[in-house]
Amino acid sequence: REWMIRRFGSLINLPPVPPVMLHHLPRYLARSLADNRQARVAYLVVDGLALDQWIVLREVLREQDSKIEFREDAVFAWVPTLTSVSRQAAFAGVPPIYFQSTINTADKESHLWAQFWLKEGLTRDQVAYMKGLGDLASSADCAGGPGTELPEGLCEVLSQPKLRVVGLVIDKVDRIMHGMELGAAGMLSQVRQWAKQGFMQKLISFLHEHGFEIYLTSDHGNIEAKGIGKPAEGAVAELRGERARVYRDPRLRARAKERFREAWEWPPIGLPEGYLALLAPNRSAFVQEGKRVVSHGGVSVEEVIVPFVEIRRQ
Incomplete structure (x- = not known):
């Protein structure tokens, strides 16, 4: 607690490379796109995923795909560790003080995300955003390829030929958390069970097949x-x-x-x-x-420090 009071404020204005806080991440991704005009970037925000739950997800992904590789790091979430504060910052690329009018809702995230990339020189048809993800479709909605059980709307978004950067909110972990009655052990068990259903593995495979660099983070832990x-x-x-x-x-x-x-x-x-x-x-x-x-909202290590991972294939 004392460290947070003394040092947290000094993190805000540090350079975005290497990233230290969630709002640094869009600027970090922008560097990747600027360095390679052909690059495509997928930014996966797994709402509520704590570091220990990321470890569980990572283990399952490795079991499902032996060629997958991870370059792992961690960044600070915003305090209070709430979705409307921290996740908005993760998409807006600025501290919460700059989105005062929407601080109590995440409904304007797509606008803030698009606004950031338009300022970086992209056009609207090169930027996409989608939320409410985490479940496989009941039928094979995608046309062929390794992601054939992903929701149709998601496949349509990811298949747009001009698309260069996409922000995706996977909120399944957050939904599990808010219905959890079995504590931290129950969370780990449920995250493992969800991971084994294959949504994340299929999404990652589909993105790699379509030429995306993949970065995963979380807006807060729990x-x-x-x-x-x-x-x-x-x-x-x-x-x-x-x-x-x-x-x-x-x-x-x-x-x-x-x-x-x-x-x-x-x-x-x-x-x-x-x-x-x-x-x-x-x-x-x-x-x-x-x-x-x-739950989440406070300043425990588990809530404040979240994974930031680049996901590659050999």
Whole structure:
């Protein structure tokens, strides 16, 4: 916690090569495209994938494809480690302070992603974005090739001849997490089971077949946390997460902290004015006292440090 207060702010303005934070990644990818005018890049954001869950996914991918290779690194997510904050930064290529009007929703991600690449000199038909991915189609929707069970809409997007960069949100892990009742061990088991179903392997194979360089990351990780009770505040909080509550007024945040004295008033580093987060302390959550959940929003290592992986084939 002390390290985060002292050092987190200094990470924001570091050069994007090598990348240190999620918002550095689009600029890092832009370097790859600039170096090779024929290059095609696929940017896979696996929502909610923690480092230990990446290790499970990596093991299964190696079992499914002996020729797959990984160049692994890690970057810092944004705090609070929430999708609307951290994932938007990962697609916008800028700190959250620059997308104040959409800080509470991820609905404008595709616009921010396209906007970034238009500024980099690409045209609209060279850029694509798709979310809500993670499940195989019930039938062979793609026309031939190794990805024949991928959803038809995804195959259409990836097969566009002028496409040079695509951002894909795979949110299956996040969906597993928010329904998880068996703790961290249950998460690992469910991620392994999902990986064995083959969506990621088929997607990666399809992308390689179509000439894409593949980079994988996550917007935040997750931890198993124990409930310490819910703040009784009605509609006072702008966002009522399990590990983070967000307020506009510092007095309202201070009032909530009076009940949860160990909760952490996170300084608004790189965040819009009036975006004031109260973080659950240690491995706790703002849920029913004693209840165990798998969640995110805080500053644990598992939530803040996420994988950044280049996926290649021999």
